Ligand code: SF4
């Protein structure tokens with residue numbers, strides 16, 4: 454197995470993409486007068502699986518910078534998270550457990566958090582490669598706040614995720630020299646990304 458590492462240029466590209474996502478999110482949040490401050494919930498306990506080696510490798514850039522004791526503490530918490538979420542799935546329930554990186558409501562690896570963490574909250578839209586348009590109304594609190602302000606649903610400002618997702622897919626493909634399709638698909642939680650270590654892949658059969 455060979456570790457999937459980001460070059461300096463790829464690291465800079467991911468940082469640029471994440472910054473663009475944040476900028477668009479902030480613009481929409483400001484237009485809706487929406488913010489997370491005072492939220493009684495914390496959506497870091499929502500169950501998400503992530504799909505790119507790129508985000509996984511970038512997360513590890515941040516994780517590696519933490520002191521060894523902190524890494525170990527987060528890994529213990531990640532293993533507990535995996536046990537809890539697998540138990541919930543065995544009961545046929547949708548898992549709900551706090552992300553192991555969330556400490557007292559704050560993200561330990563905020564600058565390295567994944568795309569979903571940067572886009573959840575405000576209304577959004579995306580067009581899938583097959584042309585189907587998907588709409589996301591925003592989190593429960595955003596929907597409440599929008600409702601209280603009496604803003605018309607059909608003309609709400611929203612984040613257009615399509616361009617960002619396309620760029621993410623391009624960068625992911627570049628990470629594998631244009632051969633991403635030869636490598637296994639990913640469906641991992643953040644806890645699994647931490648416990649499994651940095652991303653690593655075997656050389657595909659057809660390349661040997
Ligand atoms: S995104 Fe929504 S649910 Fe999550 S913390 Fe912010 S206000 Fe709360």
Ligand code: SF4
Nearest residue numbers: 497552554555560570
């Ligand atoms: S990585 Fe950070 S922002 Fe994302 S779910 Fe975990 S604690 Fe929350």
